[in-house]
Each structure stands twice: as C-alpha cells, then as structure tokens.
Amino acid sequence: MQHKCVPAYNPMVPGRVCHSCCCARRLFQDARALAPGIGATVLDPRGIWLGSRFALWVLQVEQQSGEHWELTAEGSEVCQQGSPEGRLVRRLGPEGIARASLSRGDQLGLSKALALGWVLLDKEHGMVRLSCPEPPPDLVQTNLCQVRSGQAHLLDDAQRQELKRRKLLRQVVVKSYLLQRGEHFATQLSKPETDLTAEMLASGQWRQRPFKAYNFAALGQPTEGGHLHPLLQVRSEVRQVFLEMGFTEMSTARYVENAFWNFDALFQPQQHPARDAHDTFFLKEPSECHRLPEPSYVEAVKRVHSVGGHGSQGYKSPWLESEACKNLLRTHTTAVSARMLYALAQRLPFVPCKLFSIDRVFRNETLDATHLAEFCQVEGLVADRGLTLGHLQALIGGFFAQLGMERVRFKPAYNPYTEPSMEIFAFHPGLDRWVEVGNSGLFRPEMLQPMGLPPDVRCIAWGLSLERPTMIKCGLNNIRDLVGPRVDLEMVYSSPLCRFVH
Numbered sequence: 001m002q003h004k005c006v007p008a009y010n011p012m013v014p015g016r017v018c019h020s021c022c023c024a025r026r027l028f029q030d031a032r033a034l035a036p037g038i039g040a041t042v043l044d045p046r047g048i049w050l051g052s053r054f055a056l057w058v059l060q061v062e063q064q065s066g067e068h069w070e071l072t073a074e075g076s077e078v079c080q081q082g083s084p085e086g087r088l089v090r091r092l093g094p095e096g097i098a099r100a101s102l103s104r105g106d107q108l109g110l111s112k113a114l115a116l117g118w119v120l121l122d123k124e125h126g127m128v129r130l131s132c133p134e135p136p137p138d139l140v141q142t143n144l145c146q147v148r149s150g151q152a153h154l155l156d157d158a159q160r161q162e163l164k165r166r167k168l169l170r171q172v173v174v175k176s177y178l179l180q181r182g183e184h185f186a187t188q189l190s191k192p193e194t195d196l197t198a199e200m201l202a203s204g205q206w207r208q209r210p211f212k213a214y215n216f217a218a219l220g221q222p223t224e225g226g227h228l229h230p231l232l233q234v235r236s237e238v239r240q241v242f243l244e245m246g247f248t249e250m251s252t253a254r255y256v257e258n259a260f261w262n263f264d265a266l267f268q269p270q271q272h273p274a275r276d277a278h279d280t281f282f283l284k285e286p287s288e289c290h291r292l293p294e295p296s297y298v299e300a301v302k303r304v305h306s307v308g309g310h311g312s313q314g315y316k317s318p319w320l321e322s323e324a325c326k327n328l329l330r331t332h333t334t335a336v337s338a339r340m341l342y343a344l345a346q347r348l349p350f351v352p353c354k355l356f357s358i359d360r361v362f363r364n365e366t367l368d369a370t371h372l373a374e375f376c377q378v379e380g381l382v383a384d385r386g387l388t389l390g391h392l393q394a395l396i397g398g399f400f401a402q403l404g405m406e407r408v409r410f411k412p413a414y415n416p417y418t419e420p421s422m423e424i425f426a427f428h429p430g431l432d433r434w435v436e437v438g439n440s441g442l443f444r445p446e447m448l449q450p451m452g453l454p455p456d457v458r459c460i461a462w463g464l465s466l467e468r469p470t471m472i473k474c475g476l477n478n479i480r481d482l483v484g485p486r487v488d489l490e491m492v493y494s495s496p497l498c499r500f501v502h
Helices: 021-025 031-038 048-055 073-081 084-091 104-116 139-148 157-165 198-203 230-244 295-306 334-346 389-402 445-451 467-474 489-494
Strands: 059-071 119-122 127-130 169-181 256-258 327-329 353-362 374-385 408-415 418-428 433-443 457-465
Touching (some): 059 073, 059 139, 084 104, 104 119, 139 157, 230 353, 230 389, 230 467, 295 445, 334 353, 334 374, 334 445, 389 418
Antiparallel strands (some): 256 327, 374 457, 408 418, 433 457
C-alpha cells in the first residue's frame, strides 16, 4: 500500500499532527521523496521544515551527496539533430559540396570532420567531399542519447570529458538527506518552553512541561562596549613598537607653529614651493608670532641660509625675519624634532637620545582617494656620535618588521634637511608590489650645527603617515572611508583590528 503525506503540518504551530505514515512508521530513504508530499522543499537542514525537527531531535539527519551527468541546452539540440560534423557528412553527396556555400554551423563541423578524417578538402575546386563511401556514424549524438536515457556510466571518462569540453555535457552534484526517527520522535508536537516561570514552580506544571534544551553552540549577544577607531588602534600599535625599542615620546601639542621652526630651522629655503599658500595653511589672526628663539641661534640660521657654512654654500638669497615669524598650521612634526634637538644642544655634556612622535599635521592639498588636508605623521629620530646610513637602514628594517612589513628596500631621494635621503618601500603581499611607506635620511650639518650640537654628532630620522598602514591593514582603497563623515561605523564595530581592545 502506498502512503500519501498530507501537506497539513506546520512545525511552528504547537499540537499540529503530522499525518505522514512515513513519519510514523519507517526510515525515509531520501528526504526528496517526502518533501513534495507535504509541500516543502527539503534541500537544507537549516530550513523551516527540516531544521525545526532537527533542532527538536525529532529526526536524525544524515547528509549525502551524489553526482550525475546531464545534457546542456546545446547538448539536447545535438542529441536530437546530430553533431555539426554529423550533419555535415550527411549532407555530402557523391559530388560533395562547395566550401563557399557552407553555413556557419557547417564551418564548425568541417574542422571537426577534417580532424576525424571523415572528409577531404579539394582546394583546387573548392569542394568538400567524403573520404569514405558511406557517412560514418555520429558517435557524439549516440553518446549524448545514452546520457539522456540514464546510461552515462556506459561512457568512459575520456568520452565524458570530451563532451564536457565541447559544452554538451555537464556534471551536477546533488545533495540529499537521509532521515530517521530521532530521540524525541512523535506524531504530535508541542512547542517546548523556553522560560521557567514562577507560576510553573508554584503549580508544579514544570514537571510535565517539555523545555527547550540549551544550545551551547549559539553565538552570544554582541558586546556594545566602546570600540577604538582603526586609526587609533594602529597608532597605539606603532607607539608600542617605539616604546619597546627604547624611544621616548616627544610632546606634540603645538598645532600652530611659526615658519622659523617649521621651515627655516630645517634649512628649508624661504623661496621653497612648500612655503607657498597653495601648500600651507597660514593664520590670518594672529598672523605672526610674538618672538623667535635666542638671537644668536636666529642669526646662525640666517647666516647658513644666506652665505652658507659648515661645508655648505647656502642658498645665496636674502633671509627675511618677517617671513620666519609667520604663523601657520604645522606641515610636519619635524618642527617638533627641531625644537627637541635645539633643547638637547643647550644641555652639556651632550647625551644621546632616541625620540619619536605621532600626531596630526596639516597641508593645503587637493582631496582625493589617498590625500587629506589633515593626517597623522609618525616620526622617529636618533641622535648620537658615529651614526651612519647603515645604522639608519638597520633601525628602519627592525621598526617595519615589528609592524609586519618584513621586506623593506630604499631608493635615493631629496629632502632639504636630510642628506643622504632615502624613500622607504615595503613589499605588500596583498597587492603583490612594492609600496612607498615613508622617507628617511641624516639631518644635514646646516640644520644641526647652528643649534650648537657638537660637530661629531649625527642624527638619523625617518617618518611615515599613519593612514597608509591603517588602510593596508583594513583593506581600504579610499582614505575617506577611514577618516571623515563617510566612515562606516559598522566597519569600526566589526573590524578584527579593533576587537577586544582594552
């Protein structure tokens, strides 16, 4: 007797009876055979029909998968009408056919028929003729008909792969589920309780009521605590690297700086393009600072700019104190480094130091995907006797290795206040190319000697923006997705970079 499954069961409604005799009496050999009878699609155990019973331990589910071959749309056409080469040879009579009269489909069949040796090409007369008295059998059509009749196993692997290569056949993976009675199998289900109430305890009903089991594999409620912005998290990581390397952090509270410390003390000429209003934000009020450093230091800076000194010819151009007094938003934290080195020169005897800073700088730049008018600059410097370019390269290599950039190389560059100068490149595995990450060099004597530092003291330094490594870590291509009003807060909440930070 064949049992019929009545589509009347809804697992979300308590007390609804499953009238399926299959459910009550025997093992389901394949869930696909049961699904149409109850109006359900049993393809995924997470679905309502199957998943609800699985969660209640009403059914035991075993997933199985199998493969079979089926014809493509083109394969079905070839199965009915024959392959292009088969149709071509059936059209050829004893006299053959002029090649110029062949259709596009015949042209496709011609190349295959020539490869099989079924036809000959008479180039002198432009004719296509059979190479044998009778047309050969169309094995492609025969094999496809076997597949359509469910006999794909009769073909060897080479035949199936050839048909697949010609896009006449495809391999399909089918998943199914074997269902069996579970531990709490029943033909009538009641919705289990999820809460133990005071009424249940008082009346004793909790003894008769079923309770939903704990799901210890369920995900917990996401925490709603604070999240560090990715930029702040990377800043914290970079700061920790400097501290572990024995560096001391400089105070960077001066967002407003005068042109003397921002440019002149760094041996940057007053005619330099970077000092133009198109590149620097100058203050309107107050437009000038109240005072410059010690007159002797200012005079030494003026002299090295105008006439040279310490092995330099200078810039051979007038140096104006009014230009040096202009107030601006600092364009780099090297202005902070200059102040610290000047203070170091005033303390005798000289004491070597390792300093770093991480803070905001401001430049009047055109906004695009990789540039903002405000960004964070990271800078490190070491002042000591006997320092060389080799020390700088080794120090930079160790610094970037701590940040996860193992492969670093250098390229000669120019900076007004460092000589020699080098651009720093790190290999980015995700982009599979070298990416510029910073600048470096030895501070020039024209910068250090006017400060009063001993002649044998050298200072090596390097700097980079904080946004670029953060964008690399977060997989961002546009800096405006990291900083500004377009930042997606969900990115901040869900970024692994900012998770579980205390």
